[in-house]
Amino acid sequence: MTRLRNRWYKRTAVRFALCLLALALFIWSLRWSEFDLVLLFGAAPRLAEFFSRLVPPDWSVTTLVLKSTIETMMITVAGTFLAVVVSIPLGFLAASNVSPAWISHPVRWILGVIRSVPLIVVALIFVAAVGLGPFPGLLAITFHSIGMLSKFYAEEFETAEEGIINAVRGTGASWLQTLRFGLIPQCVPQMVFFTIYRFEMNFRDAAVLGLVGAGGIGYYIQLYVRGFQYEKVAVLLLVIIIVVTLLDQLTYWVRRLVR
Amino acid sequence: MTLLGDNLLPVVELEAVHVLFDNTCALDIERLSIAQAERVFVLGRSGSGKTTLSRIIKGRLAPSTGKATVLQSLLHKQSTDRSGAHTRRIAMIDQEFYLIPRLSVIDNILSGCLGRVSTWKSIFDWYPECELEKAEGILREVDLDGLGDRRVETLSGGQRQRTAIARALMQEADIILADEPISNLDPELAEDALELLIDCVLRRSVTLIVNLHQPALARRFASRIIGLSKGEVVYDGIPEDFTEEAAKFLYQANGNGDTVIKMSVNTGAVSPGS
Numbered sequence: 001m002t003r004l005r006n007r008w009y010k011r012t013a014v015r016f017a018l019c020l021l022a023l024a025l026f027i028w029s030l031r032w033s034e035f036d037l038v039l040l041f042g043a044a045p046r047l048a049e050f051f052s053r054l055v056p057p058d059w060s061v062t063t064l065v066l067k068s069t070i071e072t073m074m075i076t077v078a079g080t081f082l083a084v085v086v087s088i089p090l091g092f093l094a095a096s097n098v099s100p101a102w103i104s105h106p107v108r109w110i111l112g113v114i115r116s117v118p119l120i121v122v123a124l125i126f127v128a129a130v131g132l133g134p135f136p137g138l139l140a141i142t143f144h145s146i147g148m149l150s151k152f153y154a155e156e157f158e159t160a161e162e163g164i165i166n167a168v169r170g171t172g173a174s175w176l177q178t179l180r181f182g183l184i185p186q187c188v189p190q191m192v193f194f195t196i197y198r199f200e201m202n203f204r205d206a207a208v209l210g211l212v213g214a215g216g217i218g219y220y221i222q223l224y225v226r227g228f229q230y231e232k233v234a235v236l237l238l239v240i241i242i243v244v245t246l247l248d249q250l251t252y253w254v255r256r257l258v259r
Numbered sequence: 260m261t262l263l264g265d266n267l268l269p270v271v272e273l274e275a276v277h278v279l280f281d282n283t284c285a286l287d288i289e290r291l292s293i294a295q296a297e298r299v300f301v302l303g304r305s306g307s308g309k310t311t312l313s314r315i316i317k318g319r320l321a322p323s324t325g326k327a328t329v330l331q332s333l334l335h336k337q338s339t340d341r342s343g344a345h346t347r348r349i350a351m352i353d354q355e356f357y358l359i360p361r362l363s364v365i366d367n368i369l370s371g372c373l374g375r376v377s378t379w380k381s382i383f384d385w386y387p388e389c390e391l392e393k394a395e396g397i398l399r400e401v402d403l404d405g406l407g408d409r410r411v412e413t414l415s416g417g418q419r420q421r422t423a424i425a426r427a428l429m430q431e432a433d434i435i436l437a438d439e440p441i442s443n444l445d446p447e448l449a450e451d452a453l454e455l456l457i458d459c460v461l462r463r464s465v466t467l468i469v470n471l472h473q474p475a476l477a478r479r480f481a482s483r484i485i486g487l488s489k490g491e492v493v494y495d496g497i498p499e500d501f502t503e504e505a506a507k508f509l510y511q512a513n514g515n516g517d518t519v520i521k522m523s524v525n526t527g528a529v530s531p532g533s
Contacts, residue, residue: 167357170317171430172347172374180382181370185361 050230057238058231065220065235069243072216075134076203079141084195086146091153092179097165098157108154114147119205123214134215141202141209152194153187160186192258196251203247207240269328270295270434270466271316276325278311278490286311286322286490295433298460298467300477302494303487304510309470312487313436316468317349330433347374350432352456354439356423358411364422365407368394371429394429400459401425417448424456428463435460437469449473453480474506 092098094107122143126136160183168182210218217236224232271293278286286308293299301309314320315327332345350371358367372390373381380386386394398407401421406414411422420440427435437456441449453469457480460467471477477484478498486494486501486509494505 161357163353163355163357164359166319167351167353168359168370168373170346170349170351171371171426172344173370174373174378176378177373177381181359181362181373185359188361 053230054234054237056231057234058229059235061220061232061235065217065232065239068210068217068220069239071134072206072210072218073203073243075137075141075206075209075216076199079138079206080145080195080199080202082138082142083145083149083198086142087149087153090146090150091157094150094154095157097160097162098179098183104154108151111147111150114143115151117144119144119209120212123209123212127213132213132215137206137209137214137216140214141206144205145198145202149194149198152198153191156187156190156194157183189258193255196254200244200247200251203244268295269293270330271468272326272328273315273322274326274328276315276322276327278308278315278320279323284490286315288312288325288490288492291485291492291495293466293468295466296464298457298480298482299469299485300481300483300498301468301470301485301487302472302474302477302506302509307487308490309487310438311490313351313438313468313470316434317351317436318345344374347430348432349434349436350427350430352423352427352435352437352440354442356419356443358419358422358426360412361410363408363410364403364414364418364425365394365398367411367422368397368425368429371426372431374430397425397428400428401455416444417452420444420448420452421455424452424459428459432465434466434468437467439470439472442472450476474501474503474509477501 090107090111094104094111096104098104099107119140123136123140126139126143130136130139164186165178165182169178173181207217207221210216210220211222213219217240221233221236224230224236269292271291273288273291275290276286276288277284301312303309311320315322316329318329318332330345330348359370362370366384369386369390372386372393376386376390395407398404401424403418403421403425406418411419414422420443423440427437435456440456441452444452453476456467456469469477469481478501481498484494484496484498484501485492486505488509494501494509
């Protein structure tokens with residue numbers, strides 16, 4: 001009995017210490033970010049004013065907003081497609097159960113580098129390289145997605161049952177056939193899930209990219225917000241909320257379909 | 260009941276084959292020869308070298324020393340034949356089946372012919388007409404009629420077992436290696452599955468090598484029984500001579516048990532090459 005009781009004291013002490021540590025970190029980070037409740041509540045009237053100026057929405061910009069939303073959507077679709085096409089082979093190269101270490105390790109490192117470049121920096125580089133418009137946006141979305149999708153695919157490939165892969169190889173299947181029948185069927189549901197998840201993220205990312213001149217709805221967001229034309233911002237927000245909700249529903253249906 | 264008939268080619272020949280894992284001997288076979296169309300059942304406790312032997316024959320493992328010739332390909336330390344052409348000629352039925360769970364029964368059976376069809380066409384699930392017909396025929400042969408479009412993950416254990424057998428048959432291999440193929444089934448299903456496998460094998464001139472834990476079933480279905488203990492062949496002969504007593508000795512744990520069997524069975528057993 002005493003042994004178990006002592007165990008409880010020890011465990012609880014450790015948990016308590018960990019909680020204190022987390023709390024300390026939290027408070028420290030709040031101070032660093034100049035968190036100020038007084039300032040927040042003091043800003044309430046200004047926030048209220050902002051929201052009151054959203055109504056009535058200025059519907060005259062609806063066509064313009066819809067057009068740019070479609071542009072953002074198309075950047076998202078094309079960018080995600082391109083990223084998937086590049087990420088599947090890259091995923092094979094990065095998966096330690098498919099490729100030897102001298103290939104998978106460097107590929108992983110490169111993917112890490114790609115992921116660590118902030119999207120906005122990628123977009124600025126491509127805008128500088130190919131000029132303003134949706135094209136640099138598409139390139140930025142593609143480049144940024146590859147870093148994450150390839151890593152997810154590779155990790156999914158690595159969870160595949162080795163015995164099934166060996167069984168397919170054992171029929172005399174070629175390397176490509178072994179991947180196609182031994183590996184891919186095991187990974188399809190998770191791959192679809194990751195891809196759709198990335199697609200949703202890409203839409204939100206693409207919506208922001210217009211801020212740096214890379215096409216789509218973002219351009220109008222910065223134009224109207226900076227111009228204090230909140231009645232037009234209202235239309236923008238409404239359209240984005242509707243599109244994101246529809247995407248959520250679509251995701252749900254696709255995930256139910258692929259199992 | 261041929262034990263290495265004179266007119267039949269040996270499909271497996273092992274000479275002084277040793278396999279070492281971390282300096283312990285996993286397999287130590289002086290001479291072993293298996294002829295075409297034999298039904299060899301390999302018995303022995305877990306860790307007696309059964310799986311090691313089948314991995315050598317499949318070409319997944321190279322012997323540490325010695326010479327293993329399988330289907331006229333020499334497999335030794337310097338050259339294991341891992342080419343698709345060789346692999347294809349040896350079909351494997353594993354204890355865990357290792358079917359592709361999200362694909363249908365018929366797609367799993369069809370995967371047996373991957374080694375002899377065009378890579379690019381098969382990637383898009385396109386198979387030649389004759390292969391499709393073969394797959395349909397095998398589906399009927401293993402009694403899975405009407406289940407062809409069902410996903411394997413929705414099947415029962417017995418149905419999965421028959422799918423695994425069907426895939427091995429589809430491969431049209433010269434040797435079918437079954438590593439404890441029925442350990443995951445209840446006794447009655449196990450017997451049915453083994454009977455089905457034997458029936459299918461008898462319709463073809465394929466060599467069957469089965470690793471098993473049930474001496475009674477081995478006696479019923481084998482044309483030859485090999486007993487392994489600590490990596491050594493301690494029994495090799497026709498099932499009629501494999502007595503209850505020999506089986507009991509084979510599955511006993513004590514250290515000097517294997518020498519006892521060796522002596523007791525050598526009187527009745529025919530060992531190949533002698």
